[in-house]
Amino acid sequence: MSTPARRRDAVENRAGILDAATAAIGHDPRASIDTIARRAGLSRRALYGHFDDRNAIVREVIAAGAARFNAIADDVDDADSRVALARLASELWAEAAHVQAAAALALDDAHLPETSAALAPLRRRIDAIVRRGQEEGQLRTDLPAPTLSRLLEETGRMVVSRVDAESSTARSIAVCAVLGMAGLSWTEARALLAEHPDLEAR
Incomplete structure (x- = not known):
């Protein structure tokens, strides 16, 4: 087999492993390396030819999902902070249905350090919306912005x-x-949702 063909197979196998990991982790955040290998149609040994360990796979799954979440946050630009917050919550909810693995990992405390780092842009966007909303009197001001931002994040996780x-x-x-x-x-x-029906569109 030529070198370009080998490289293509390697890329396809790696992509297949990540797809399998996404499906397995979406069902169970603690899915084992054996479960992931079986879903990918590979042996455990073959899987280790692409990734050093399970944590390496998890890091890539988190990074891919976080990139999509962060992109959503970057696109939210409503002038009204209440609408911006509602849109962010709505679109993240919809995206979580398509990125089940990232959503599952985000809810799993075992991966909190990785998800926290990967979702830093999303957190900064939430904080910016909260600060602007407080300054304009649109959001509650009885809590400091960092505290309110964290509570909003935890509320989303809980829901x-x-x-x-x-x-x-x-x-x-x-x-x-x-x-x-x-x-x-x-x-x-x-x-607010009645005024902006697109926020509830499925």
């Missing part, structure tokens, strides 16, 4: 882990939970 993602109201529940932590009443949150 994702507790709410049935297949429910027709799951997305609006997630958005309203985040807005509620930000200082809006449930009626204010529902009114």
Whole structure:
């Protein structure tokens, strides 16, 4: 086999392993290396020819998912901080359904250091929205911005882990939970969603 063909096979095998890992970890954040290898149709030994260990695979899965989450955060530019926060929550919720492995790992405390570092741009965006919202009187001001930002993140994590993602109201529940932590009443949150129906689009 020629060298270019070998390289192509190696790239395809590596991609197959990451796809298998994404599926396995999306189902179980603690999926074993054997489970991942079986899903990829490879032996454990063959898998180790591409990755040093399970942690190396997890790091790549986290990086890929985080890149998508961070890209969403970068695109949110609504002038109203309440709408920006709602849009961010809504679109992250929708993306989590497509990046189940990253979402599962983000909810798993065992991988908190890796996910925290990978999602730093997303955290900075949340913090910027919160600071602007507080300065403009749109978000609650009884808490310092860093504290509120962290509470918003934890609220999102909790909702994702507790709410049935297949429910027709799951997305609006997630958005309203985040807005509620930000200082809006449930009626204010529902009114905001009524004004911006795209935030609930499935």
